[in-house]
Amino acid sequence: MDSKVRVRFAPSPTGGLHLGGVRTVLFNYLFAKHHGGEFILRIEDTDQSRFVPGAEKYIIDTLNWCGLTPDESTVHGGAYGPYRQSERKATYTQYAQILMEKGFAYYAFDTPEDLEEKRKQVPNFQYSRAHRMEMKNSISLSENEVTELLKKGTPHVIRIKVPDEEDIVFTDMIRGEVRFDVSTVDDKVLLKADGMPTYHLAVVVDDFLMKITHAFRGEEWLPSAPVHILLWKYLFGLDKMPKWAHLPLILKPEGSGKLSKRDGERLGFPVFAMDWNDPITKETTIGFKEKGFLPEAFINFLAQLGWNDGTDKEIFSLDELIASFDIERVHKGGAKFDYEKAKWFNQEWIKRTDNKVLATLLQPFLDAAKIEVHEAPYLVKVIGLVKDRCHLLADFIPQSHFFFAAPATIDTAAILPKWEEKKQVFFEALVKSYAEKMKEGLKTLPAAILEASFKELATAHEIKPGDLLLPLRIMLVGGKFGPGVFEIIESIELSDTNARIEHSLRLISEK
RNA sequence: GGAGCGUUCGACUAAGGGUUAGGUCACCUCCCUUUCACGGAGGUAAUACGGGUUCGAAUCCCGUACGCUCUACCA
Numbered sequence: 001m002d003s004k005v006r007v008r009f010a011p012s013p014t015g016g017l018h019l020g021g022v023r024t025v026l027f028n029y030l031f032a033k034h035h036g037g038e039f040i041l042r043i044e045d046t047d048q049s050r051f052v053p054g055a056e057k058y059i060i061d062t063l064n065w066c067g068l069t070p071d072e073s074t075v076h077g078g079a080y081g082p083y084r085q086s087e088r089k090a091t092y093t094q095y096a097q098i099l100m101e102k103g104f105a106y107y108a109f110d111t112p113e114d115l116e117e118k119r120k121q122v123p124n125f126q127y128s129r130a131h132r133m134e135m136k137n138s139i140s141l142s143e144n145e146v147t148e149l150l151k152k153g154t155p156h157v158i159r160i161k162v163p164d165e166e167d168i169v170f171t172d173m174i175r176g177e178v179r180f181d182v183s184t185v186d187d188k189v190l191l192k193a194d195g196m197p198t199y200h201l202a203v204v205v206d207d208f209l210m211k212i213t214h215a216f217r218g219e220e221w222l223p224s225a226p227v228h229i230l231l232w233k234y235l236f237g238l239d240k241m242p243k244w245a246h247l248p249l250i251l252k253p254e255g256s257g258k259l260s261k262r263d264g265e266r267l268g269f270p271v272f273a274m275d276w277n278d279p280i281t282k283e284t285t286i287g288f289k290e291k292g293f294l295p296e297a298f299i300n301f302l303a304q305l306g307w308n309d310g311t312d313k314e315i316f317s318l319d320e321l322i323a324s325f326d327i328e329r330v331h332k333g334g335a336k337f338d339y340e341k342a343k344w345f346n347q348e349w350i351k352r353t354d355n356k357v358l359a360t361l362l363q364p365f366l367d368a369a370k371i372e373v374h375e376a377p378y379l380v381k382v383i384g385l386v387k388d389r390c391h392l393l394a395d396f397i398p399q400s401h402f403f404f405a406a407p408a409t410i411d412t413a414a415i416l417p418k419w420e421e422k423k424q425v426f427f428e429a430l431v432k433s434y435a436e437k438m439k440e441g442l443k444t445l446p447a448a449i450l451e452a453s454f455k456e457l458a459t460a461h462e463i464k465p466g467d468l469l470l471p472l473r474i475m476l477v478g479g480k481f482g483p484g485v486f487e488i489i490e491s492i493e494l495s496d497t498n499a500r501i502e503h504s505l506r507l508i509s510e511k
Numbered sequence: 512g513g514a515g516c517g518u519u520c521g522a523c524u525a526a527g528g529g530u531u532a533g534g535u536c537a538c539c540u541c542c543c544u545u546u547c548a549c550g551g552a553g554g555u556a557a558u559a560c561g562g563g564u565u566c567g568a569a570u571c572c573c574g575u576a577c578g579c580u581c582u583a584c585c586a
Contacts, residue, residue, distance in 0.1 A: 191584085196584085308523085334517075343536095344537090
């Protein structure tokens with residue numbers, strides 16, 4: 001008997017992948033890899049009305065960005081394909097037939113309009129034992145009537161026949177024993193009128209055929225678990241059933257309820273992993289990647305939403321997560337998403353990431369800001385100077401643009417109140433001294449030397465260096481921010497420094 | 512309405528019968544820095560409520576409240 005761990009993530013290709021989806025993938029992936037098992041991506045595209053072109057590719061791109069690459073999928077291949085449910089239609093029909101033959105399912109001829117009408121008439125209507133006989137199906141109708149309807153090609157579905165009285169008990173790896181009284185579950189549709197299976201049939205059949213050993217999914221599936229367990233019992237036997245775990249939900253930061261795309265738009269943070277361009281509405285929804293998150297950080301904070309290793313450790317690489325992940329330590333309760341904490345994780349990962357690697361990742365942001373970098377080593381040096389103050393890769397632009405071009409505006413209002421004649425004289429002297437250095441053929445000097453000579457000159461002019469540092473900073477970067485003044489001068493070199501000082505002096509004299 | 516699941520600082524969480532209920536984010540104060548950050552040191556702040564069981568309960572049991580999910584020919 002093959003006991004190798006096999007898990008799957010089974011999204012439907014209807015749009016961007018949000019936080020909850022990625023976390024489900026992550027926990028599946030971590031569990032599989034922790035146990036040396038395999039991770040399968042299966043596309044659940046059985047609802048043709050909701051199919052969105054490009055969504056499948058988007059899901060695969062997202063998984064790649066996160067570093068959660070499937071072992072088997074529509075693009076990676078594998079021995080249990082096809083991995084797209086729309087291509088497995090015949091298989092589901094076959095199993096639906098088996099259920100019919102065994103008497104565990106029946107035909108239902110009610111139209112959607114019939115059902116809608118019935119729901120209006122009967123409060124809390126359930127298509128189950130209570131109302132089954134009032135409907136049009138192969139249990140309520142005579143055998144002749146059924147054959148007649150079938151012969152005429154009347155549209156129909158196949159429904160599961162839920163037993164009258166039975167307790168369904170199963171063990172959830174996170175929640176322990178969960179019990180349902182089956183009389184409260186209705187006769188779910190298994191095969192739709194278009195011949196496609198619903199999720200309920202497809203998930204059971206595919207998990208069996210793909211030899212899935214552990215099935216993890218969001219908590220929203222818990223109420224329909226009894227249907228799936230019934231199907232396992234009828235079709236394959238409970239001993240073959242995967243072990244279940246229902247993951248807690250990711251909640252809105254404020255109030256309560258499941259996190260949605262709308263919350264992100266309202267509160268100003270991403271919900272999708274990567275940018276999603278909806279081909280139908282033409283809307284673009286921003287993703288964590290494009291917002292400036294590192295995949296390591298994205299994965300890290302997602303893992304910490306509902307799981308921890310029992311210690312105070314919070315920063316985990318993917319390999320460390322694999323090594324310490326334990327599904328039984330996953331929480332039962334939902335966790336509110338906190339964007340501030342997410343950004344903190346990202347900042348920690350930016351600090352840990354090599355400057356050359358960051359330089360590559362920063363390129364799209366530099367392009368978007370129209371910043372031209374002439375020398376790669378220069379960029380790497382600048383990254384080293386400002387990375388500590390960036391929560392997002394995008395923060396790099398406002399933190400460092402002055403290294404690449406003179407600031408567009410100078411906050412002279414912050415200089416003027418304390419400006420005086422002797423400062424004017426000092427800065428003119430400073431410009432002169434730098435000009436002399438340049439005449440000697442020097443383009444720049446080390447920060448420490450720049451600082452020493454600056455202080456010396458200040459003393460000679462009988463001004464405290466501290467009174468001059470802030471104005472100088474503002475002249476160079478435009479405002480009250482940025483790394484050490486002399487490190488900036490060292491980087492932008494003497495000629496640029498002089499140009500910026502002279503420009504600011506002119507602005508000041510105009511006021 | 513019904514069914515299921517859940518509930519520790521504002522947020523994420525630790526502590527599976529004995530702790531001044533610990534850590535992180537956020538917030539506040541101070542230090543470092545004559546900028547903004549980073550870093551360092553402190554501070555504010557929690558066991559939903561009510562009953563049991565026990566020498567002892569955040570932890571075990573029972574109620575109550577509140578919240579969430581599901582209740583489609585969507586997943």
